[in-house]
Amino acid sequence: MKRRNGFFKSLRFRILVILILIGIIPGVLAVHIVISSYEGMAIKVRTDNVQKQCSVYAGTLVRSNFFGSEDHSVQDSQLQLLANLFHGRIMIIDRNFTIVRDTYRTDEGKTVLSPLVLQCLKGEESTSYNRKAENFEIAVPVQSPESTEALGVMLVTVSSREVSDAVASMEQREILLVGIIGAVIFLLSYLLSTILVKPFARVTKSIEDLTDGYQSGDISVPDYTETALITTAFNKLLTRMKILDDSRNEFVSNVSHELKTPMTSMKVLADSLLGQPGVPEELYQEFLQDITKEIDRENKIISDLLNLVKLDRRTAQMNISHVNVNELLERILRRLTPIARLRQIDLFLDCFRTVEADLDEVKFTSAITNLVENGIKYNVDDGWVRVTLNADHQSLMIDVADSGLGIPPDSLERVFERFYRVDKSHSKEIGGTGLGLAITRSAVNSHHGTITVESVLGEGTIFHLKIPLTYIP
């Protein structure tokens, strides 16, 4: 049942039906139109012919004074001959609506009531076609050119059996022909529909092969524009998936590496203590302090990672409130001032206006803190970090500029990646986990904001943040 349904919904079935309909309907229509117009024309030709002959004969009747004389033997023969010629019946009707002559001789002397005769005596030649009785009637006035009134009417009934026989045989042929054409069209459309949908089957097959692992790399079915578009889109999807896969692998290896480094240090420190007996207590103290530092670092990395994961599952945990951004920035900078002072770095806050926005205060704070912290860490002594706040009617803009080391152009794109370090050799001295900017970007993105960076090596770096004033989940 499901399969049958599938067939009726398929493109192939539709193509089949459309082709059959387009093939057969015009044919049937055309044949019908031709036959019916033939019928009309044949009847008209025959009617005209009979009418012409009868008009001529009606003239003869007037000249031979038919209605005046009693002896009709000559005209009787002529009428009979004419009737035989038409395969019909001729009646001569006088002005009193009495049938004077009838070639069937059954109704002579009777009074006739016929719409045709009535019309004809009023001066209109009239004909009527009776399809059911397979005949047509023609009424011709018997009228002398001198008088305006008709003397009588010649009513001719002519069998139209020849025409209807011809039409019947044509219709028979039509049925046969339509049958043959129908069969041929059915076969052709079956073949065509099979051929036409083949490329789609090929697309499906290629994709299935790919998922089953028979095939690797791009698929290509260039038969139609449509299939080419489908395969191109599919290939794009494949590429993106590959990139995702690669970045996941890199992330895993980075995490393992970062987690391993402190462990290795701890192991070395512990081993060296265990390796030599009678180590003085001061050395123990010193080594254990180092081990504690490493544990703290490990701890920091793990909590940052957890933080990052939390940020990735963003919308569900957004905790939005209406915040005065100026005050918030001031608080952040005040908190960071002690660290800055250690290296004689000045922190500035420039606010162009009072800005209030819907923000998740915790996430926003961690984003700005990370940026300013970075500004302090990667700075020269006696340098500065400047935070500028501005806003338009839609978004707030925060620039965090520093006078620091700057980022080399080839690393600019990658600084937001997890565990990416510009200068790997100095990372230990400077500290940090390599996750700060990744966290910042996640936090900004979760507010539907953007973050960009520009930097000149040796002069400083500016991060531009743009966050919408109102939060739309």
Next chain:
Amino acid sequence: MQKILFFLIIACLFVSARPVWSGMPDQAESEAGEEESPYSLYFLSHDETHLDKMPYHPDQAKTSFMITELVSLLNSREKRGNSHALFPAQVQISSWFTESDLLNLVMTQAYKSMDPSREILTRVGLVRCFCQLEDVKGLCLWVGTEPLRNPSGEKVGEIRPEDIVELWGEETDAYRYDSFTLYFTDQKSTLLIPEKRNVYYPRSLPRERIILEQLIQGPVDEGHYPTLPNTIQINDIQLFEGVCYVDLSRSFIGQALDIPSLICVYSIVNTLTGNDSIQDVRIMVDSEEKISLNDISLYQYFRKNEALIGADLS
């Protein structure tokens, strides 16, 4: 979306087919509800070329009552639907009287001034209206004290329904009723046995054709045997100056029955010459004249052969 479209199309078809569908039972209902009346009233069609028939329900089936009612109905010049009244203005039936089965209607003088074609319609309408009554077999029309005259000035005299031929399409009058004598044969195929037959046939077909068709169909009465194979087709049948030319299909010769050829040929000849206007019969087969049926040459004029006719024993 496509499914919805599909259903819409089906629904459209269904809706458009419904009137045809529901029309039929409606009609049947109205016919069943209105008891079939044996009587009708006649009206003039809106284009004044024929008569329209409408049902008429008299309160009593007595002839004199119905004549009075019909006269007052016609005089009231009431219209029905699209049709006009039978009488034009001022034309009325002023009085009536019966003479045995003849009904005399006295019309007002305005009747004379009617147009001939209008008059014939009125005249036929009157005959149709009154002659459906049981005791009225004919009609005689008077204008004042004068009998009705036709445009040529001759007296019209009494008019009977069988003297009127209505020639138009669906009217039953386009059929006629006739009785013929057909000649079949007896069991031993020695003589021709007459068989009377009454036939109701379309006027548009010639009498001779009907007779011959009946003959080919074979006998109805018991003890009568067919003379012709019933596969014969009549190609043509013509009448000219007392001679009937019959053109039969080849099965007349090819599938002839096992009876003497004389009986076979004269069953046709005697049947056709039963009519006064036919003296001689010529038989052709597929337009071929010089042909013979076994030992009888068909290339001759056949006359009625009374010697072959036997008594109808049944």
